[in-house]
Amino acid sequence: MTPEIDDLFAAIKAEHGSDALDRVEEMLEPRRRSETRHPLQQDAKWVLPGISQTPWHDPYAYPELLPLVTELESHHAQIKADQERAxxxxxxxxxxYEHYLVSQRNWQALYLYRDGALAEESQRVAPTAYRVLKEHAVDTDVICPLLESHFSTLLPGASIKPHCDLWNFSINLHLAIDIPEGAGLRVADEARTWDEGKCLLFDYSFEHEAWNGNDERTRTCLLADLWHPETTRAERVALTALMKEIQKMMAG
Incomplete structure (x- = not known):
């Protein structure tokens, strides 16, 4: 770690307790890891110990996320109308969409949140989703500032290859906007489809893939990368700074 990260970690421990970042420090030293990864989680770059090894989550189970889930679902009709108009x-x-694996022309994105901030230009294009996301994810700090939120549209016949995302300390929420027959999603060893107007929540450090098997219609969901509910406030501050520093070093 850098001196800046060392100083930040020390400040966090002084405020939250000497053991506040034990899991983060264990993640950085794999030899200290007290538990093994799930077989379908092996390709994730960073796995925070102590996070439930659960691919699929109940989107209504976490009080911290429930206001966002409820507001997205209750405003589905207007969110869909805005997206279709755009x-x-x-x-x-x-x-x-600029997935870290590859840029896919048949996977289109309209960003609402990116690079640690709301994409202000999307307020005009998708005002309902923008407002709900701002009030119930950004202002409440449940969104992961390292990642993003966007409308994700798979063109007819498009698919996303099986892969693990980078880490397990954020979690992916999908609001099903427009779902044709033949579209689906597999996480770990369980495949599901989206129920239009409802949310799905899953840990994308597990191997997953998605497809639009419909040859005529697009498939659209609203995606939001949120902090995993099993992370603490102290860990979130540390992980944000740590990953930004790692990304900076890798870019340089």
């Missing part, structure tokens, strides 16, 4: 009238607001 898809027809403001297609330049969408771009090829």
């Amino acid at each position: 898809w027809v009238e403001q297609r330049d607001s969408f771009s090829d």
Whole structure:
């Protein structure tokens, strides 16, 4: 770690207790790891010890996330209307999704939150989703500032190859916007489909893939990368700074 990270960790421990970052420090020293990874979690870069090895989660089970889930679902009709209007009238607001694996032309994204901040230009294009996300994810600090929120549209016949995302300390929420027959999602060893207007919640450090098997219609969900509910406030501060520093070193 860098001197800046060492100083931050010391300050966090002084405020929250000497053991506040035990799991983060264990993650950084694999030889100290007290538990093994799930076989379908092996390709994740960072696995915080003590997080439940549960691929699928109940989106209604966590009080911290429930206001966001409830508001997204209750405003589904307007969120869908905004997205459909943007898809027809403001297609330049969408771009090829820049997944860390590859940029896919058949996977289109309209970003609401990116690079640690709301994408202000999306407020005009998707006002309902923008407002709900701001009030119930950004202002409440449940969104992971290392990642993003976006409308995710798979074109007819598109698929996302099986992969593990980078870590397990954030969790992925999907609001099903427009779901054609033939679309599905597998996380670990269980495949599900989306129920339009409802949310799914899963740990994407487990191997997962998605597909739109419909040859005529697009599949659209609203995705939000949230802090895993089993992380602490102290860990979130430390992990944000740590991952930003690692990304900076890798870029340099």
